[in-house]
Amino acid sequence: MISQSEPSNAAVSGAAPGAEPLLSRAFRDKRLLSIASVLFVIALWQWGAGHVSGFLLPPPADVLDRFLDPKWLSRLMGALGQSLVQLGLGFGLTLLVAVPLGVIIGRSVILTRMFGPVINAVYAIPPVAFVPFLIVWFGLFLEARVALVFLMSVFDVLVLMIAGARDVRGSLVDVGRSFGASHRQRLRLIVLPALLPFFFAALRVGSARAINGMITAELFFAAVNLGAIMKRATQNFDSATVLAVVILVCVLGLIAQSAITLLERRVLHWHVRAA
């Protein structure tokens, strides 16, 4: 999602500062337009919040105030740290289970045909619907939250890894075989590199789902961490605080996506990603 810098464009607009009206320049440099769009909506929101009752839609300045309050911020960051622990445990478990399992199932035609329909059927069940089960099995605390994060991300990763393992072109493996590569070498040198793009796709989709699971778990089981802050603020009709937590979760998601994309660019510089 990060737009690449365009040096030529920047040089052109830098060469004649002020020669062009800002508006038409913004229409040429698309990044300026994006920033303008964000600023415009925030300004509209600030203006609108002044005209609507305060606790319905808090003005952005109020939300910003929350982040600037050091006492609240330290509480928020403490809660975020706790939340990230369960996110890490749950998503780590997902990767540990779903990546090898996906490769094993996807590399075998028989296993794919056998378990593909089963996985699709279970995948069709909304994971939140398992919450009553998780309460019965794991209680209301950390174990249950980790289990929900796992459950919400595991099928997305599994399905993508199976698709990836099936996609590895037989001709590539055949070339390896005709050059006398052993089974192990073919796996390490041909199959695994060919799987990497799918692995990164699985990371991107799975991490978004896992973050979703993290906040869902904190609201649906015993309310803790970020979920507790949200629940308490809801009871006090403090929508600025609720919105601040929503924005934090959103930023967390954006950071995860950009970090994975950045890592993918570094590792997969040989692979051109389809748009």
Next chain:
Amino acid sequence: MMPALQRLALPVLGFAVLLIAWEIAGRIAGPALLAPPSSVAVEYVGLLRQGEMLRELGVSLRQMAVGFIAACVIGMPLGAVMGRSAVADAIFRPWVSMFVVTSTAALIPLFILFLGTGLMLRVTIVFLASVWYITLTTYNGARGISPQQIAVARSFSASPLQIFWKVILPALYPYLLTGARIGIVHAIRAMVLAEMFVIIGYGALMHRSGLSLDTGQLLGLLITLMIVSLFFNWVLGAAGRWLAPWYDLQRVTA
């Protein structure tokens, strides 16, 4: 490449393995932890006879449809415009990429403050959960339309309106349907999420059977959700093959 018998037998075998494992686990764990499929089947007939499950499901699906259709009506044109216009892309993309990573669950407390816990809340949550996926899928489709196709239409002096109806829209069909397929999965998830959060409708049924440790009934309710989700997926897939048979839907990635 594979005999027809084997092609049919393997999925059946897969389900059999699942059911046997589940039956054994259920027998060991007991009905309070995990009801075995044999007793879920008996419960399921009871659930169907009693009628409450299907009644609540009907109400929930109707409410979900409102949010989902609104998401299609807004998401599909928005995605198409973003895909065809660089200016619209620059204006809307930051918002779409921001909202698409925002967890629906986190939005529920916020929207309870704005809208209360009634029908509007559920419709809005379903809408917000599905609209961004529909937009992004349409966007990817609209961006991928080959410029040559449009150039050919233009050189045959097609008007912009004709280009839209005759070139762009048919090229978008598979993406619109894939977007709808992805969207409906998220819509069903959001429906269950919102209903379980405010404990109403179908979500309340699940909540209740969980509290009473009636895992047989709970699994029955889950199986119904699974059937609904698979059914919608199948209908939209079939619609795609009928509307745009020249595309293999399996190859369209979101």
